[in-house]
Amino acid sequence: MPTFKAWVIEKAEAGQSLSFHDFDEADLMDGDVTVRVTHSGLNYKDGLAMTGHSPVVRRFPMIPGIDFSGVVEASDHPEYRPGDTVVLTGWGVGETHLGAYAEKARVKGDWLVPLPEGLSPAQAMAIGTAGYTAMLCLMALEHHGVTPKDGPAIVTGASGGVGSVAVALLARAGWHVLASTGRADEEDYLKSLGAAEIVDRAQLSESGKPLAKERWAAGIDAVGSTTLANLLAATKADGAIAACGLAQGMDLPSSVAPFILRGVSLLGINSVTTPGRKRREAWARLASELDLDKLAAMTTTVSLLEVGGLGERILAGGTRGRTVVQVA
Ligand code: NDP
Numbered sequence: 001m002p003t004f005k006a007w008v009i010e011k012a013e014a015g016q017s018l019s020f021h022d023f024d025e026a027d028l029m030d031g032d033v034t035v036r037v038t039h040s041g042l043n044y045k046d047g048l049a050m051t052g053h054s055p056v057v058r059r060f061p062m063i064p065g066i067d068f069s070g071v072v073e074a075s076d077h078p079e080y081r082p083g084d085t086v087v088l089t090g091w092g093v094g095e096t097h098l099g100a101y102a103e104k105a106r107v108k109g110d111w112l113v114p115l116p117e118g119l120s121p122a123q124a125m126a127i128g129t130a131g132y133t134a135m136l137c138l139m140a141l142e143h144h145g146v147t148p149k150d151g152p153a154i155v156t157g158a159s160g161g162v163g164s165v166a167v168a169l170l171a172r173a174g175w176h177v178l179a180s181t182g183r184a185d186e187e188d189y190l191k192s193l194g195a196a197e198i199v200d201r202a203q204l205s206e207s208g209k210p211l212a213k214e215r216w217a218a219g220i221d222a223v224g225s226t227t228l229a230n231l232l233a234a235t236k237a238d239g240a241i242a243a244c245g246l247a248q249g250m251d252l253p254s255s256v257a258p259f260i261l262r263g264v265s266l267l268g269i270n271s272v273t274t275p276g277r278k279r280r281e282a283w284a285r286l287a288s289e290l291d292l293d294k295l296a297a298m299t300t301t302v303s304l305l306e307v308g309g310l311g312e313r314i315l316a317g318g319t320r321g322r323t324v325v326q327v328a
Contacts, residue, residue, distance in 0.1 A: 001026060006102030007308050009049065011060040016052040018308055023063065029098050031106040032077045035070040035086060038121045040100040041128030042302075042310055042323035043067065043161060044247065049094060050311030058096050065100025065307075065325070066093055067129045069121035077109025085115040087283065089129040090272035101307055103327060113279050116287035125324045126299040127286055130161030133271040135282040137162075137220040137242035138169050140267040144240040148174040151217030151236050154199065156180045157247050157317075158190055162222040164298040164321040165290065167193045170220070172289055178216060180204055180227075186320065193294050204230045205248060210257035218242075225249030232258040232266060244269040247317065301326050 003022040010017050028034070048054040049064040057064070067089040072080050080086065091111040093099045098106070115124055141153075153170045157163040158179035170177045171194020179195035180203075187198050204227045214236040221228045222245030231241050232254055243266060258264040274282070298321030302310065307325045314323075 004103035005304065006063045007050075007065070007304075009057055009060065009062045009064055016057075016060075018050050018064075018311075020305065020308055023102060025104065028104065028106040031108050032075065033072055033080050033086075033109040033112060034074040034104065034106045035068065035088075036073050036328065037068045037070040037100055037103060037105050038328045039070070039125035040065045040068045040307070040325040040327060041125045041130070042307060042314055042319065042325060043129045044245070044314055045129070046094065047311040047314035050308065051315060053315060056095050062094070063098040063100070063102045064094045065102065066090065066095065067125065068100035068105060068327075069115060069124045070105070070327075073104075075109060080109050080112065085121055086112040087115055087124045088112050089132050090274070092272065101304060101325065110276065113276070113283055116283040118287040122301075122324055122326070123292065123295060126295050126322050127165065127290065128161065128322060128324075129271060130322060131165035131286060131290070132282055133244050133269060134162050134165035134169055134220065135286050136269050136271055136274065136278075137166060137244055137267075138173065139282060139285070140242045140269060141218050141220075141240055144265055144267060146218045146240050148176065150239065152176040152178050152196075152215070153218040153220070154178040154180060154216045154231060155220045156201065156204065156227050156231065157222035157245060158195065159183050159186045159320050160222060160247065160317065161322045162220070162245060164193055166220040166222075167195050168290060168294045168298075171195070172291065175218070182317065189297075189320065192297060201227070207253060208233055210255040211261060214262075221245065223248045225251050226253055228252055229254035232264055235262065235264045237262045238264070240265040240267055242267040242269050244271070298322055299324055
């Protein structure tokens with residue numbers, strides 16, 4: 001029986017366990033494309049899955065890892081042939097469908113996108129779910145109609161994965177970027193990505209007024225909770241905040257004041273089930289708009305064996321930028 005190496009989460013009465021072992025290929029789930037995974041990434045949700053801090057895994061045993069790049073080994077899908085290089089993010093992979101921290105994955109071909117021209121498989125995972133989500137946030141702000149002429153843009157959780165890519169993309173698009181972080185020692189890093197000013201995240205994390213002095217026209221928020229409430233309260237009239245994360249919390253202790261008195265918009269971003277056409281557009285834009293030197297500066301690479309120990313670290317805000325998992 002062919003096997004491959006994988007991290008596996010199992011659930012017992014005492015709680016869940018995570019271990020690295022051989023996995024039977026016959027136990028892969030249904031899908032019309034089998035991929036030899038070459039790279040994966042470490043995302044906040046992978047931290048939740050591996051530690052069990054939040055019930056994101058809804059099937060056991062589960063191979064964690066919500067994104068990968070790799071080479072097609074076998075395909076019954078009309079669009080993919082053996083040898084094609086592909087990228088996957090979302091669709092419940094690593095949550096309800098066996099995931100990416102493994103040498104092999106079997107998924108629906110409709111979930112894949114071809115590796116965008118101009119990116120290597122490693123660079124695609126340096127971007128990963130977090131960077132792709134940052135692009136979806138930028139696209140949502142543009143669709144809303146806010147522009148750099150309207151005022152600055154703020155990014156929260158700026159030293160993290162979504163945040164680092166968001167800073168680089170917004171700066172490239174001409175925005176005056178305010179980077180909110182709890183890590184004062186990352187000022188040089190954030191400025192090298194394109195941040196114009198650093199905002200101490202403590203200014204935003206305590207509960208504030210329903211309406212505050214108008215400070216930014218746009219924002220990308222990876223943090224949620226009171227931080228998002230304060231972002232909305234200080235958004236200029238007719239501005240917008242794209243909200244994608246919950247690193248501070250899932251709650252939103254806000255009021256309708258920013259919406260009804262300033263016409264502020266809250267744009268929700270869900271990267272998991274974004275339809276294929278929009279996915280490809282986002283990846284094509286990432287390939288052409290994200291400075292690859294900046295991407296390299298925000299990337300750390302670990303081995304497949306090492307990623308199993310990094311769940312707690314990402315949840316504690318202890319990883320900077322993006323972490324690529326080198327599988328092959
Ligand atoms: P990271 O851990 O890389 O980044 C999160 C950052 O948030 C940290 O680096 C830290 O930045 C900041 N942070 C952490 N804890 C707190 C806190 N208690 N209060 C305020 N800020 C905090 O995670 P990712 O970039 O991978 O993901 C960010 C968020 O976006 C997560 O909540 C994730 O689940 C969500 N997400 C959602 C997606 C969607 O489809 N909606 C897709 C991808 C991600 P700093 O040290 O600079 O302050």
